[in-house]
Amino acid sequence: MSPLLEMRGITKRFPGVTALDRVDFELEGGEVHVLLGENGAGKSTLIKMLSGAYRPDEGEILLDGEPVRIASAADAQSLGISTIYQEFNLVPELTVAENIFLGRQPRRFGLVDRRNMRAEARELLERIRVLVEPDETVSSLGVAQRQMVEIAKALSVNARILIMDEPTASLSGEEVERLFEIVRGLKEQRVGIVFISHHLDEVTEIGDRVTVLRDGRFVDRVPATTDHAELVRMMVGRPIEDQYPRRRSESGEVLLEVKNLSREGVLEDVALSVRAGEVVGIAGIVGAGRTELARAIFGADPVDSGEVWMEGHKIERATPREAKRRGIGFITEDRQGQGIVPPLSVAENLGLASLEANTRVGLVDRRGQRRRAVEMIEDLAVRTPGPEQEIRYLSGGNQQKVVIGKWLLADSRVLIMDEPTRGVDVGAKVEIYELMNELTQSGAGILMISSDLPEVLGMADRVLVMGGGRIQGELAAGEATQEKVMALATRGTETAVG
Amino acid sequence: QRGGGGGDEGGGERIGLSISTLNNPFFVALRDGAQKAAKDEGVELLVSDAQNDASQQQDDIQNYVTQQVSAILVNPVDSEAIVPAIESANGADIPVLALDRGAEGGEVVTTIASDNVQGGQMAGEELVELVGEGGVAQLEGIPGTDPARDRGQGFEEAINAQDAVEVVASQTANFDRNQGLNVTENILQSSPDVKGIFAQNDEMALGAVQALDERAGSEVKIVGFDAVPDALQAIQDGTMNATIAQQPDQIGSLGVENAMKVIDGESVEENIPVEVKLVTKENVSEFTE
Amino acid sequence: MASLTERVNPRELLSRGGPLGGLIALCVVMTILSPYFLTFNNLFNVGTQIAVIAILAFGQTFVIVSGGIDLSVGSVLGLAGIVFGWATAVANLPLPVALLLGIGSAALAGLINGALITLGNLPPFIATLAMLSAARGLALVISGGVPLNPIPGAIRTLGSGDLFGFVPLPVILMIVMWALTVGILRSTYSGRCMYAIGGNEEASRLSGISVDRQKLLIYTLSGLFAGIAGILLSARLASAQPQSGFTFELDAIAAVVIGGASLSGGTGTASGTLIGALILGVLRNGLNLLNVSAFWQQVVIGVVIALAVMTDTLRRRRKG
Amino acid sequence: MASLTERVNPRELLSRGGPLGGLIALCVVMTILSPYFLTFNNLFNVGTQIAVIAILAFGQTFVIVSGGIDLSVGSVLGLAGIVFGWATAVANLPLPVALLLGIGSAALAGLINGALITLGNLPPFIATLAMLSAARGLALVISGGVPLNPIPGAIRTLGSGDLFGFVPLPVILMIVMWALTVGILRSTYSGRCMYAIGGNEEASRLSGISVDRQKLLIYTLSGLFAGIAGILLSARLASAQPQSGFTFELDAIAAVVIGGASLSGGTGTASGTLIGALILGVLRNGLNLLNVSAFWQQVVIGVVIALAVMTDTLRRRRKG
Numbered sequence A: 001m002s003p004l005l006e007m008r009g010i011t012k013r014f015p016g017v018t019a020l021d022r023v024d025f026e027l028e029g030g031e032v033h034v035l036l037g038e039n040g041a042g043k044s045t046l047i048k049m050l051s052g053a054y055r056p057d058e059g060e061i062l063l064d065g066e067p068v069r070i071a072s073a074a075d076a077q078s079l080g081i082s083t084i085y086q087e088f089n090l091v092p093e094l095t096v097a098e099n100i101f102l103g104r105q106p107r108r109f110g111l112v113d114r115r116n117m118r119a120e121a122r123e124l125l126e127r128i129r130v131l132v133e134p135d136e137t138v139s140s141l142g143v144a145q146r147q148m149v150e151i152a153k154a155l156s157v158n159a160r161i162l163i164m165d166e167p168t169a170s171l172s173g174e175e176v177e178r179l180f181e182i183v184r185g186l187k188e189q190r191v192g193i194v195f196i197s198h199h200l201d202e203v204t205e206i207g208d209r210v211t212v213l214r215d216g217r218f219v220d221r222v223p224a225t226t227d228h229a230e231l232v233r234m235m236v237g238r239p240i241e242d243q244y245p246r247r248r249s250e251s252g253e254v255l256l257e258v259k260n261l262s263r264e265g266v267l268e269d270v271a272l273s274v275r276a277g278e279v280v281g282i283a284g285i286v287g288a289g290r291t292e293l294a295r296a297i298f299g300a301d302p303v304d305s306g307e308v309w310m311e312g313h314k315i316e317r318a319t320p321r322e323a324k325r326r327g328i329g330f331i332t333e334d335r336q337g338q339g340i341v342p343p344l345s346v347a348e349n350l351g352l353a354s355l356e357a358n359t360r361v362g363l364v365d366r367r368g369q370r371r372r373a374v375e376m377i378e379d380l381a382v383r384t385p386g387p388e389q390e391i392r393y394l395s396g397g398n399q400q401k402v403v404i405g406k407w408l409l410a411d412s413r414v415l416i417m418d419e420p421t422r423g424v425d426v427g428a429k430v431e432i433y434e435l436m437n438e439l440t441q442s443g444a445g446i447l448m449i450s451s452d453l454p455e456v457l458g459m460a461d462r463v464l465v466m467g468g469g470r471i472q473g474e475l476a477a478g479e480a481t482q483e484k485v486m487a488l489a490t491r492g493t494e495t496a497v498g
Numbered sequence B: 001q002r003g004g005g006g007g008d009e010g011g012g013e014r015i016g017l018s019i020s021t022l023n024n025p026f027f028v029a030l031r032d033g034a035q036k037a038a039k040d041e042g043v044e045l046l047v048s049d050a051q052n053d054a055s056q057q058q059d060d061i062q063n064y065v066t067q068q069v070s071a072i073l074v075n076p077v078d079s080e081a082i083v084p085a086i087e088s089a090n091g092a093d094i095p096v097l098a099l100d101r102g103a104e105g106g107e108v109v110t111t112i113a114s115d116n117v118q119g120g121q122m123a124g125e126e127l128v129e130l131v132g133e134g135g136v137a138q139l140e141g142i143p144g145t146d147p148a149r150d151r152g153q154g155f156e157e158a159i160n161a162q163d164a165v166e167v168v169a170s171q172t173a174n175f176d177r178n179q180g181l182n183v184t185e186n187i188l189q190s191s192p193d194v195k196g197i198f199a200q201n202d203e204m205a206l207g208a209v210q211a212l213d214e215r216a217g218s219e220v221k222i223v224g225f226d227a228v229p230d231a232l233q234a235i236q237d238g239t240m241n242a243t244i245a246q247q248p249d250q251i252g253s254l255g256v257e258n259a260m261k262v263i264d265g266e267s268v269e270e271n272i273p274v275e276v277k278l279v280t281k282e283n284v285s286e287f288t289e
Numbered sequence C, D: 001m002a003s004l005t006e007r008v009n010p011r012e013l014l015s016r017g018g019p020l021g022g023l024i025a026l027c028v029v030m031t032i033l034s035p036y037f038l039t040f041n042n043l044f045n046v047g048t049q050i051a052v053i054a055i056l057a058f059g060q061t062f063v064i065v066s067g068g069i070d071l072s073v074g075s076v077l078g079l080a081g082i083v084f085g086w087a088t089a090v091a092n093l094p095l096p097v098a099l100l101l102g103i104g105s106a107a108l109a110g111l112i113n114g115a116l117i118t119l120g121n122l123p124p125f126i127a128t129l130a131m132l133s134a135a136r137g138l139a140l141v142i143s144g145g146v147p148l149n150p151i152p153g154a155i156r157t158l159g160s161g162d163l164f165g166f167v168p169l170p171v172i173l174m175i176v177m178w179a180l181t182v183g184i185l186r187s188t189y190s191g192r193c194m195y196a197i198g199g200n201e202e203a204s205r206l207s208g209i210s211v212d213r214q215k216l217l218i219y220t221l222s223g224l225f226a227g228i229a230g231i232l233l234s235a236r237l238a239s240a241q242p243q244s245g246f247t248f249e250l251d252a253i254a255a256v257v258i259g260g261a262s263l264s265g266g267t268g269t270a271s272g273t274l275i276g277a278l279i280l281g282v283l284r285n286g287l288n289l290l291n292v293s294a295f296w297q298q299v300v301i302g303v304v305i306a307l308a309v310m311t312d313t314l315r316r317r318r319k320g
Ligand SMILES: Nc1ncnc2c1ncn2[C@@H]1O[C@H](COP(=O)(O)OP(=O)(O)OP(=O)(O)O)[C@@H](O)[C@H]1O
Pocket: A014, A015, A017, A018, A019, A037, A038, A039, A040, A041, A042, A043, A044, A045, A046, A086, A383, A384, A393, A394, A395, A396, A397, A398, A423, A425
């Protein structure tokens, strides 16, 4: 009997790039089939052929052995294919309920039946235990919650095939667990699931089979039980010994110092310091206020009280520009909304933070800007047809590399990284860690916010644990363990805000 | 019941005149004309100045209605906004006469205004006179507006009445000086040898003057319309050859005379055109004060 | 946010229906400054004067909520009037047919806008700018540049008559159209799609909404409303003017944006638009009553518009 | 894309500088239809006629690239002309002072727009709409509603004189302003910030760009350009008209958008804008040469604008 879904010889070209080159893929009902590959390998492009976002240049798609043509999202829906995209696809101005049922609102006498819609949404959200009100507008939600809403949206259609493109990237531990429960439930109902993630442990936990792509080509199809080293070798083409290659460098004088920073309902008397050569990790569950803290330090949000000192100077008028000039860099967690400038080229995006520094008498040193950008593209191995490519066309992970590169070019002496490796592949992660090493060795300091605990434990010299908008405790690299961190993190939750 | 009472030579009759504004010499002259005629006719003339305020004018007319005047002369601030006021007068069956500007609705016995058709014709004849023979161009006003239509019609009549001079180009410049300049420049490309230009208002004419600079008024004759100060100046300087002036005082007096006719139950024309005057270098001094 | 729950009770309005605060303040000032202002007569007068612009603006609201813009509404209004006038005054067609032709031609113009934007792949600004010019030209061609009348009495009553002897029919029509707009925006599938498309077109497409079809509908609606406004205007003037509607598009768009909608799409409400139109109307009426000189009027209008909207945005900002 | 390397050779233009294809097609058609079109004289003549709009549009390009819109440019142009006219004709101030006052007043108006948008937190559409009304009003108040002249001879030459006896000075000025705009957009810090802010304001802010300060500058620049255009216009008319510039904003914005810029910001080039202005200019000039009737002209203008831009967008789409 033929598999639920089969893709044969799929090829997709974009100007300057062949995203997919004769790729085969198949999916059985009740199976979780993992797509694995580096950033830019072609995973999202492949699944977008199924969701109706792109059409293949060559190759065919078969459902139950029958060739099908998926020309639009509507076609995909009618075929029972439901997708969670890597980039958020919610309408910020609309409510959670309406986003969930977008395009499929329940109707009575041809009119949208709000009450009914709200009820169904609440029921659904409770079933998957997401604590947001159906009437909240999405724009008021945080990344984590948005992700959960996306998941609810995808589940609201009873699909035969569910596609999840990096659904866990912006979730923290317990939420991932919740998601996996749901997935197991769906397997019971013989739903076929395509699962994309850069977390290999997730692959083993939830996956059945793994299809590996590299540079848009099919590499191999193996059982999910295959050991990580092997998977990595297939993905990257070379083995990776140490996943967290932290090289500690003796920490120097204090660079960044934050004194009793407070903001009504968000931050409570936060104090911390980052020394030269140090990586300070901040752990905590979603809603802990880590992003708010980062934004407050960088001057992006107003604070009620507190001081930020950089290299012995108090930052008076707290604005991002002042922070940048003092040598602070900020890699935001919301890449699409706050990281990249979509219509601009890769080179332009790389140059953004160093633009002012490379300006003499109002004129920008464009040649220099461009040269430095090209170098950075090589240093970070950004997959792009060229520096002129509009960044919106880069794969998620490669966009993230560009955002990091932007601050490297601004040679910041303290880097605040909010979820720096979110959506970044194993190979690139290691590259980023190596970068952190180089930075700290060259005397910079790093404040790393991450929901990926192993990452925090692996890379941080000190771990601050946040909860409920305050620092619940500090652990030295040696003593820090998952258990201790979670204990501290959850201690805050009863006082949690929002 | 009213109106029959014309027996005692109009004595005791009162006519209300609502003027759009008196900060403009044109309308001051209109009022003077009306008052003079009222004296001759021996009627009382009430005058109100709406100061270019449509709703003010509505109130003025409302007052006339409550005062039970025998007839209302209205020089609308806005031919649209005046309609309700006129209708309320109709309601009290007081006859309404429109001066200089028509009304878009309501029952108006007659509209007394400058004869733009005749003005266009005069301008045309003057241009033919000036040019003698050859091609001329016309600069049209905003398409679809009354003055544009009537002045254009008159001009064409004058041109069609003879065959020494023909219109080689007729384009709109929307009553605007800048467009008058641009369009004239363009016309000069396709017909470099135009002998004269008729502009449906002076603004466009002055634009043409700019386009032609030293050829203006000499090689290429220019006739405008409205007799605005800049144009009168241009005529004195000889860069424009003629323009058309209206006669507000006549509009005023004719207004009163016809109001009396209506009160006495006589019928009057639906439209009463008022003579316009040709301004040339010879008589320009009469118009500049 | 506005899209979420557009109720019509004042408190809601204050928070989402645009600068009601500004409008109230404006009215209070006018009442103090002029004895004529706060009279039934004058208020209905204002209502009658804004009716045409308000109806145009309701149609425009659909477009702006969906992230587009329709510059052609003024000309399309003129075209509808002329086609209607031609049908009654020249071709002597029965009234219903004439109405159908007038409003139909406007809707068709809107449909063409939509087609240029979806099939022709033109930016809305360009497509509707082209229509602005073309529709005006057609109105002139059809009418030969002359006003067409008489307009049938039945229609003239629509312009000048009133209900219960004191509520002007134009105001009634405006209120009906307002209710219709509220309904469409809040409760119809297409209405919801407008907010979705305006908020995130790609997400809407990926959620299975056929964006192109919706856009065709949206611009057709805008044309339709412009057509109705055109009939109303020629009813008030008792004549169809080839030039009528000139520069109305600016007033219509202004009403929508003053009403709290964002030109980047996704927000906007019918009530906000109505308030925007009222602010413009009250302002002009008031300045007439106070008989401010024509020159200063424009200065004041500018200043007041800025202030009125600021009351709104500043409050929003304070709310964080 | 456009923002990164705006070269000026035709192939580049074809791909980024807006609908050069449409312009060329238009010119070919005109050349076939009218023997007078393709003459040095007429081409310079077109150049002279678009100079004012083009300069306005260059200023508008800054605003639109940064994701805003400036409706006030037309009125501000008028204001600058009147202030200048008043300074020379009424106050008899020396020419340099008069120029400073005229252009300065326009720049100030722009600065106020910027302040309303940044500090006042108003949508650009509202802020500049308010200025549209206020600036026009001020021009009328200052001039008392009458044209102010004479304009000093030196300036009049700027309007009517030419270089080497055949290149009209307005064209020279336009080219200078074009070069200036190219330079600002391509090579200055603020220029690059315009693209960044238009592309993603929040990301720009979080990259250490002080968005507010840049916006102040952007709108001031737009005002400044409008001021220069105003002087040029009064130079051409040898008189300062309180009404001049009425509805120019539409032409200016149209030129920018026809030139390939998106009203949602982040894209647009000086050359594209120039092409946009040329399309409008050639179109009007050609219709005059062909002596098309006033009514049909508007229809044709609409159709051609749509076609011209379609050639561009369709080609882009074909390229995927
Ligand atoms: N619309 C597009 N235009 C041009 N190039 C594109 C487009 N979409 C994707 N690409 C290119 O296709 C390749 C594959 O992209 P894709 O998003 O599928 O990678 P991915 O496997 O999802 O990577 P990641 O793990 O970072 O999400 C990349 O090189 C990307 O630059």
